[in-house]
Amino acid sequence: MQLAVNIVVLSAIYALIACGYVLIYRVSRVLNLAHGELMMLGAYLLLATAASFAGNPVAAIAAAVVLSLAVGILVYVFLMRKMTGEMVLAAVLTTVALGTLLRGLMVLIWSAQQQYPGQALGFANPAIALPGGGRISTFAAILVVTTALVYGGLFVFLRFGRWGVRMRAAGQNPLLAAQRGINLHAVYALAWGLSTLTGSMAGMLIALDSGLTSSMTVIGLKAFPAALVGGLDSLVGALVGALIIGAAEVLSIQYIDPLLSDVVPFLVLIAMLIVRPWGLFGTREELDRV
Amino acid sequence: MSEPALLTVEKLEVVYHRAITAVQGISLSVRKGQIVAILGTNGAGKSTTLRAISGFLGIDDARVTDGSVTFNGKRIENRQPNEITRLGIALVPERDKVFPNLTVIENLTAPFAPAHYNRRDNEVLAYQFFPRLAELRSRTAGLLSGGERQMLALASALVCRPELLLVDELSLGLAPVVVQDLMARLVQIRHELGTTIVVVEQSAAAALNVADYGYVLENGRVVLDGEGARLRAHGDIQEFYLGQTSSSDRRSYRSVKQYRRSRRWYG
Numbered sequence: 001m002q003l004a005v006n007i008v009v010l011s012a013i014y015a016l017i018a019c020g021y022v023l024i025y026r027v028s029r030v031l032n033l034a035h036g037e038l039m040m041l042g043a044y045l046l047l048a049t050a051a052s053f054a055g056n057p058v059a060a061i062a063a064a065v066v067l068s069l070a071v072g073i074l075v076y077v078f079l080m081r082k083m084t085g086e087m088v089l090a091a092v093l094t095t096v097a098l099g100t101l102l103r104g105l106m107v108l109i110w111s112a113q114q115q116y117p118g119q120a121l122g123f124a125n126p127a128i129a130l131p132g133g134g135r136i137s138t139f140a141a142i143l144v145v146t147t148a149l150v151y152g153g154l155f156v157f158l159r160f161g162r163w164g165v166r167m168r169a170a171g172q173n174p175l176l177a178a179q180r181g182i183n184l185h186a187v188y189a190l191a192w193g194l195s196t197l198t199g200s201m202a203g204m205l206i207a208l209d210s211g212l213t214s215s216m217t218v219i220g221l222k223a224f225p226a227a228l229v230g231g232l233d234s235l236v237g238a239l240v241g242a243l244i245i246g247a248a249e250v251l252s253i254q255y256i257d258p259l260l261s262d263v264v265p266f267l268v269l270i271a272m273l274i275v276r277p278w279g280l281f282g283t284r285e286e287l288d289r290v
Numbered sequence: 291m292s293e294p295a296l297l298t299v300e301k302l303e304v305v306y307h308r309a310i311t312a313v314q315g316i317s318l319s320v321r322k323g324q325i326v327a328i329l330g331t332n333g334a335g336k337s338t339t340l341r342a343i344s345g346f347l348g349i350d351d352a353r354v355t356d357g358s359v360t361f362n363g364k365r366i367e368n369r370q371p372n373e374i375t376r377l378g379i380a381l382v383p384e385r386d387k388v389f390p391n392l393t394v395i396e397n398l399t400a401p402f403a404p405a406h407y408n409r410r411d412n413e414v415l416a417y418q419f420f421p422r423l424a425e426l427r428s429r430t431a432g433l434l435s436g437g438e439r440q441m442l443a444l445a446s447a448l449v450c451r452p453e454l455l456l457v458d459e460l461s462l463g464l465a466p467v468v469v470q471d472l473m474a475r476l477v478q479i480r481h482e483l484g485t486t487i488v489v490v491e492q493s494a495a496a497a498l499n500v501a502d503y504g505y506v507l508e509n510g511r512v513v514l515d516g517e518g519a520r521l522r523a524h525g526d527i528q529e530f531y532l533g534q535t536s537s538s539d540r541r542s543y544r545s546v547k548q549y550r551r552s553r554r555w556y557g
């Protein structure tokens with residue numbers, strides 16, 4: 001039972017991070033390799049707002065969420081916007097540079113020490129006993145619920161929201177979308193904003209649950225196989241991919257060796273790439289062949 | 291007939307990849323409420339002209355290098371396509387004219403429409419001219435037949451509430467009766483919405499039946515223009531586009547054209 005709980009929690013973490021990769025890839029075919037760093041920035045933003053809104057945790061969280069949305073939009077407007085129309089590879093390399101820069105900045109500002117935004121906000125994190133014998137910490141439970149809500153929200157938005165449909169349209173044929181009066185920059189900025197927002201929410205919740213160090217980017221990196229296994233352009237795929245990666249990791253820690261935990265996601269990814277390079281739910285022709 | 295021009299193209303020149311000049315100094319003018327046909331064989335520069343007007347050139351690394359496009363008194367050459375659409379020009383391109391993974395309804399939802407129109411209005415507008423689309427509402431656009439896809443493309447362009455509708459190769463790959471029906475829809479659209487329409491066609495017959503005015507392009511230049519009825523009666527057009535060859539030996543398009551032209555040249 002505890003094993004199942006662990007799998008669900010880890011999968012939820014990966015899923016919440018992975019949808020950010022998918023959102024940006026889907027509209028612009030760009031892999032955002034700074035996603036892990038942006039997620040960590042979200043967590044540090046919470047640390048910062050916790051200090052400035054001392055005694056008012058709700059305001060601190062709200063401010064951090066709004067700030068992270070703004071960060072995503074600003075990254076697009078000031079950095080990625082210039083890359084529109086350039087080669088995808090150039091854009092991907094830009095995100096690598098951005099990630100490195102952010103990581104350096106965050107260590108400079110907040111140091112590499114373990115920090116606890118939960119304590120700063122005055123939250124306790126008691127474990128909840130689940131029927132069936134498992135236990136889950138409060139923030140892990142909140143994280144699972146948040147992931148479910150985010151995915152539910154994204155599904156509804158992309159299917160029924162006007163801008164959601166526009167995001168999908170722009171992903172399929174940007175030129176025709178522009179010709180239909182859709183402002184591509186607005187669509188891309190929205191994708192970056194939502195992606196950074198959801199990633200930051202993951203970062204904040206992980207930090208609230210188990211503290212914050214500069215090694216959080218590793219989690220972001222491990223969520224990347226989850227997105228890829230699912231096929232990168234599919235939200236359902238990201239969800240299933242996260243479940244596969246999460247399960248593989250938890251089970252190998254339990255039954256083989258805890259040291260495997262950082263390797264397993266990538267082993268699964270490699271196995272996947274050999275068998276089905278377009279991912280479980282991806283579209284076959286989306287691939288640029290090597 | 292003294293309506294001011296809605297669209298004026300002057301000495302337009304378009305270059306692909308900084309090397310290939312596809313359009314070399316085309317001038318044309320479209321008055322409000324007209325249906326204008328642009329004719330010409332493959333590679334004449336028809337699509338390039340339409341795409342230059344609607345700002346659709348970007349992705350092919352093409353540029354307007356000379357001349358001007360004026361719409362409603364505003365210069366629009368080299369503007370962004372979404373800006374041009376919001377000014378009132380919508381294009382139905384030759385290929386990739388719908389979003390294949392979106393449903394019919396979603397294809398009608400995605401386009402930008404002026405704020406006071408809601409989704410229901412967009413659907414009503416689409417079904418007003420293409421009732422068939424109502425039956426296909428939740429079908430994925432990529433699965434539609436060529437004719438249905440063309441209807442959807444026209445409908446989704448109409449959602450932008452354009453003053454000027456540009457249609458590239460309405461007849462491409464469609465059965466003649468479908469083409470006739472679609473041409474009739476264009477006339478209906480013009481009649482009921484007052485939309486000005488420019489159609490590009492290889493096959494002149496269908497287009498000239500509904501067009502008030504026509505231009506014939508060749509090698510990126512206008513070689514002939516005139517009122518629809520006059521063009522229909524014109525010898526060259528009859529021979530090459532309507533297939534009513536007068537002589538029994540079927541001469542190639544080019545040789546006859548060359549002959550006519552030299553005759554024009556030498557008087």
Ligand SMILES: Nc1ncnc2c1ncn2[C@@H]1O[C@H](COP(=O)(O)OP(=O)(O)OP(=O)(O)O)[C@@H](O)[C@H]1O
Nearest residue numbers: 306310312331332333334335336337338339350492
């Ligand atoms: N993307 C492109 N890159 C380079 N050259 C192009 C491109 N598109 C068109 N051309 C060239 O520009 C010229 C005009 O092409 P255009 O597509 O405008 O012709 P068209 O009159 O629409 O022909 P068709 O009836 O076959 O559609 C052609 O010589 C064509 O080879």
Ligand SMILES: [Mg+2]
Nearest residue numbers: 336337338384
């Ligand atoms: Mg063409």
